[in-house]
Amino acid sequence: MTERSELTVPDGVRLRVETHGPADAPVTVVLLHGWCLDRHTWHHQIAALRPLGCRIITYDARGHGGSSATTLSSATLDRLGDDLSEVIRRYAPTGPIVLAGHSMGGMAIMEYAHRHAAEFTERVAGLVFVSTSAEGTTHTRYGLPPRLAVLLRLGETVGAGLLARSGPWRPHRAVMPALRPGLRWLLFGDRCEDAALEMTMRCIGRASLRSIGGFRQSIGAQQRLDTLAAIGDVPAAVLVGDRDRLTPTECSRSIADALPGAALTVLPDAGHMLPMERHEEVSAMLAKIVKKAARPSARLEEAA
Numbered sequence: 001m002t003e004r005s006e007l008t009v010p011d012g013v014r015l016r017v018e019t020h021g022p023a024d025a026p027v028t029v030v031l032l033h034g035w036c037l038d039r040h041t042w043h044h045q046i047a048a049l050r051p052l053g054c055r056i057i058t059y060d061a062r063g064h065g066g067s068s069a070t071t072l073s074s075a076t077l078d079r080l081g082d083d084l085s086e087v088i089r090r091y092a093p094t095g096p097i098v099l100a101g102h103s104m105g106g107m108a109i110m111e112y113a114h115r116h117a118a119e120f121t122e123r124v125a126g127l128v129f130v131s132t133s134a135e136g137t138t139h140t141r142y143g144l145p146p147r148l149a150v151l152l153r154l155g156e157t158v159g160a161g162l163l164a165r166s167g168p169w170r171p172h173r174a175v176m177p178a179l180r181p182g183l184r185w186l187l188f189g190d191r192c193e194d195a196a197l198e199m200t201m202r203c204i205g206r207a208s209l210r211s212i213g214g215f216r217q218s219i220g221a222q223q224r225l226d227t228l229a230a231i232g233d234v235p236a237a238v239l240v241g242d243r244d245r246l247t248p249t250e251c252s253r254s255i256a257d258a259l260p261g262a263a264l265t266v267l268p269d270a271g272h273m274l275p276m277e278r279h280e281e282v283s284a285m286l287a288k289i290v291k292k293a294a295r296p297s298a299r300l301e302e303a304a
Contacts, residue, residue, distance in 0.1 A: 007059070009086045011074055016066035017059040019091060020046055025055035027125065027294040028092040029286070032084065032105025033058075034131070034272075035219060036212050037203040038065025041102065044279035045286055054098075054290055057091050061108070063211030065203070069168035075214030077222055080104070081111030085119060096125035098293045100286055102275050103247065104215065106132025110224040113231060120231075125293035127236040127259070128286050131244055131272050133251035134228055134258065137220045143245040166209035173205040189243035189271035196276040228258035235292040236262040237285045241270025241278065 007015045018039055029049060031042040039058035049056055061080055063070040070079075088097065101109040106129040113120045133139065172179075183204070184197055204212075236259045240252035249266055256264035265285065270278045 007087060007090055009062075009083055011071075011079075013062045013070055013074070013083075014068040015059050015062065015083060015087065017057065017087065017091065020050065020056040021054055023055060025053060025095075027096045027098060027290055028055040028057060029098045029100065029290060030084070030088065030092070031056065031058045032099070032101040032108050033061065033064070033203075034103030034105055035215055036064070036207040037103075037200070038206060040065070040199060040203060041273070041275050045100070045275060045283050048279075048283035048287060049290065052287060052290060054294070055092065057087065059087055061104070063168070063214070064207050066206075069208055070211065070214070072210060072214050075211060076218040077104075077107050077111045077215070078115060078218070080108035081113075081115045084108055084112045085116045088119075088123065092123075095123075096293050097123045098126035098128070098286075098290050099124055100128035100130065100289075101132060102130040103132050103272065104219060106130065107134070107219060107222055107224070110134055110222070110227055114224060114227040117230075124234060126289040127231075127234055127262075128282075128289055129236070129238045129252070129255055130274050130282060131240055131247050131252075132255070133247045134222070134224045134255050135251065136222045139248050139250040140246060141248065143243070166213070168208040168210050170205065170208055172209070172212075176201050176205050179204075186245055187272045188277055189241050190269040192271075192277065196273060199276065200273060225254060225258045228255060231259060233260050235289050237265065237289055238262050239265045239267065239274055239282060239285060241267045241272065241274055243269060243271045246272045 003019045005017050007017050033039055033041050038060045042058050046056055060067040062083060099109045184192060238252045238256045240249050242249055252264060256262045267278050267281055274282050
């Protein structure tokens with residue numbers, strides 16, 4: 001059963017939340033999407049997890065998808081970490097939790113671990129990091145030679161600042177078809193289904209200019225390897241594509257090195273959009289972590 005609702009967080013932003021599965025499930029999975037995207041990017045994983053009998057929570061980050069606009073000052077990763085805490089308290093107040101984050105979603109999980117350490121330690125029983133970074137844009141080269149990468153990053157930073165001050169508008173919807181080739185190159189690897197690219201474009205079209213530009217500074221500056229190292233022995237998986245131009249393999253290797261016992265999976269010929277681009281591998285790894293987190297629950301063991 002799918003239920004849709006809204007959660008108003010303390011600063012007044014309304015988050016669009018979607019839940020699947022029984023409220024008394026033995027484990028709850030919270031899926032956090034990437035920058036400029038929304039909860040729909042996890043649709044393959046939701047379908048794959050349903051047979052396990054777990055509870056699944058997805059939601060649109062502030063300023064994304066169906067959630068309300070955010071102010072520029074609150075377009076930050078630390079606010080996303082606080083939002084995650086509010087979602088957990090409202091929709092999963094008890095029981096073990098598995099957190100899975102793609103790109104910015106993974107960074108929001110790290111911020112939650114940093115800002116709500118006691119709550120994180122008490123509740124989180126599994127982690128999945130997909131195409132993300134704990135070191136901001138330290139390793140980002142866009143798949144380009146170093147000098148060109150520096151120029152592109154400068155242009156991106158200046159452009160993001162301009163977009164951030166443009167308000168909660170979405171005029172870029174009208175030019176999304178023209179952006180299609182560039183997005184295909186930037187976000188995907190060798191294989192890309194038309195449906196995956198179309199959904200990605202729809203998600204980006206729903207993000208406001210303020211969100212597209214506003215989160216850039218916080219994303220670029222985050223440094224959370226120390227936070228990951230302090231988490232302890234939580235079942236964890238880290239996945240990345242070897243064609244990822246935004247969060248290259250170096251990003252995931254440093255995350256896996258910081259997390260005790262984390263398994264690193266590098267997917268050949270894959271880009272940044274792994275939840276859709278290589279959804280079978282992501283779903284399989286997520287299910288594996290969910291089963292570990294649910295033990296010794298008989299319900300998930302029998303469904304496996």
